[in-house]
Amino acid sequence: xxxxxxxxxxxxxxxxxxxxxxxxxxxxxxxxxxxxxxxxxxxxxxxxxxxxxxxxxxxxxxxxxxxxxxxxxxxxxxxxxxxxxxxxxxxxxxxxxxxxxxxxxxxxxxxxxxxxxxxxxxxxxxxxxxxxxxxxxxxxxxxxxxxxxxxxxxxxxxxxxxxxxxxxxxxxxxxxxxxxxxxxxxxxxxxxxxxxxxxxxxxxxxxxxxxxxxxxxxxxxxxxxxxxxxxxxxxxxxxxxxxxxxxxxxxxxxxxxxxxxxxxxxxxxxxxxxxxxxxxxxxxxxxxxxxxxxxxxxxxxxxxxxxxxxxxxxxxxxxxxxxxxxxxxxxxxxxxxxxxxxxxxxxxxxxxxxxxxxxxxxxxxxxxxxxxxxxxxxxxxxxxxxxxxxxxxxxxxxxxxxxxxxxxxxxxxxxxxxxxxxxxxxxxxxxxxxxx
Numbered sequence: 001x002x003x004x005x006x007x008x009x010x011x012x013x014x015x016x017x018x019x020x021x022x023x024x025x026x027x028x029x030x031x032x033x034x035x036x037x038x039x040x041x042x043x044x045x046x047x048x049x050x051x052x053x054x055x056x057x058x059x060x061x062x063x064x065x066x067x068x069x070x071x072x073x074x075x076x077x078x079x080x081x082x083x084x085x086x087x088x089x090x091x092x093x094x095x096x097x098x099x100x101x102x103x104x105x106x107x108x109x110x111x112x113x114x115x116x117x118x119x120x121x122x123x124x125x126x127x128x129x130x131x132x133x134x135x136x137x138x139x140x141x142x143x144x145x146x147x148x149x150x151x152x153x154x155x156x157x158x159x160x161x162x163x164x165x166x167x168x169x170x171x172x173x174x175x176x177x178x179x180x181x182x183x184x185x186x187x188x189x190x191x192x193x194x195x196x197x198x199x200x201x202x203x204x205x206x207x208x209x210x211x212x213x214x215x216x217x218x219x220x221x222x223x224x225x226x227x228x229x230x231x232x233x234x235x236x237x238x239x240x241x242x243x244x245x246x247x248x249x250x251x252x253x254x255x256x257x258x259x260x261x262x263x264x265x266x267x268x269x270x271x272x273x274x275x276x277x278x279x280x281x282x283x284x285x286x287x288x289x290x291x292x293x294x295x296x297x298x299x300x301x302x303x304x305x306x307x308x309x310x311x312x313x314x315x316x317x318x319x320x321x322x323x324x325x326x327x328x329x330x331x332x333x334x335x336x337x338x339x340x341x342x343x344x345x346x347x348x349x350x351x352x353x354x355x356x357x358x359x360x361x362x363x364x365x366x367x368x369x370x371x372x373x374x375x376x377x378x379x380x381x382x383x384x385x386x387x388x389x390x391x392x393x394x395x396x397x398x399x400x401x402x403x404x405x406x407x408x409x410x411x412x413x414x415x416x417x418x419x420x421x422x423x424x425x426x427x428x429x430x431x432x433x434x435x436x
Contacts, residue, residue, distance in 0.1 A: 063180065092119050270387070310322070
């Protein structure tokens with residue numbers, strides 16, 4: 001019998017609008033957990049599925065296998081080859097997307113209520129019985145290889161790869177999830193089948209459903225859709241410490257501009273100080289044209305078109321990172337300013353006015369994220385993956401408001417360490433050389 005564990009009404013408040021959603025926690029007879037929001041007003045359903053693990057589950061020497069596998073899930077299943085699968089998808093007016101990240105396999109599906117049964121049957125075939133035809137493998141592999149070749153001459157991609165390799169070494173985070181020219185070229189159909197069996201398993205499954213569906217319908221629906229997946233997969237990789245010290249790495253690349261990626265170790269998402277860090281980072285570099293980095297580097301000195309920073313709490317490591325592009329003759333000055341602003345925020349903290357402005361923005365924009373069934377489904381599945389409760393959506397802004405200036409400034413001093421910032425610069429910067 002379907003089990004509904006909890007039932008919560010959640011109110012999302014904004015200055016000019018109010019919305020309510022009821023999140024139901026459901027466990028199917030087959031043991032699949034899901035969060036469900038009934039929204040019968042529009043006759044369609046949004047379904048979000050996540051498998052924790054993602055491309056980090058690639059076996060040694062098989063980097064890129066999970067990414068290639070995910071791209072092939074819409075290239076034919078069961079009795080349908082790639083063209084027939086797409087034709088059926090169009091006939092049903094349904095949308096499926098499949099994506100691999102280092103930490104997840106993400107499946108998004110939207111379909112009309114009148115086509116729900118057929119759409120779910122088609123999605124079930126894609127997840128349970130993908131064909132992995134050799135012709136499709138060769139075609140999608142060629143697309144992946146073209147992307148890898150393009151990345152090899154893209155300054156941002158070069159910086160990303162060098163930064164990750166230096167920060168995380170042999171951990172999967174240290175190499176591109178789409179693999180290398182050699183590793184992807186060498187992948188066989190058996191490697192793709194193994195990646196599928198390892199990545200799509202019920203022991204690390206998260207699901208949310210929003211739309212024209214009832215909680216009583218969801219349990220049987222999910223058992224039929226996902227019940228035949230393997231119960232367990234291999235263990236995920238271990239956590240890894242950020243391994244870069246402060247310094248500068250210059251990678252020579254003929255270009256009028258230099259691209260710089262910078263960062264140091266960060267904070268876990270479940271740290272009690274995360275919301276204080278969230279506000280600090282907003283003021284420092286995530287607040288767009290109101291942020292200190294944008295003000296100092298772009299507005300006052302004209303050294304870049306854009307600069308930003310972000311917290312990056314991944315499942316196995318944490319970073320505070322940022323990036324910018326600047327002319328080769330000005331990138332050194334930009335880096336000096338970034339270090340100074342990093343240090344100023346750590347030593348002096350925010351002002352009361354900056355704290356208030358950040359709270360106003362961060363609490364005001366939050367309800368706007370819930371702008372449709374697919375958006376709500378994506379938010380809910382993301383919450384499950386980081387172990388947030390359903391009532392987080394109503395309490396989240398209170399967590400923001402509870403951060404005091406003392407909290408924010410203490411966390412800024414602890415989190416931001418200018419001497420530990422490492423810059424990977426791709427270009428021909430004047431006045432800079434590698435100094436690790």
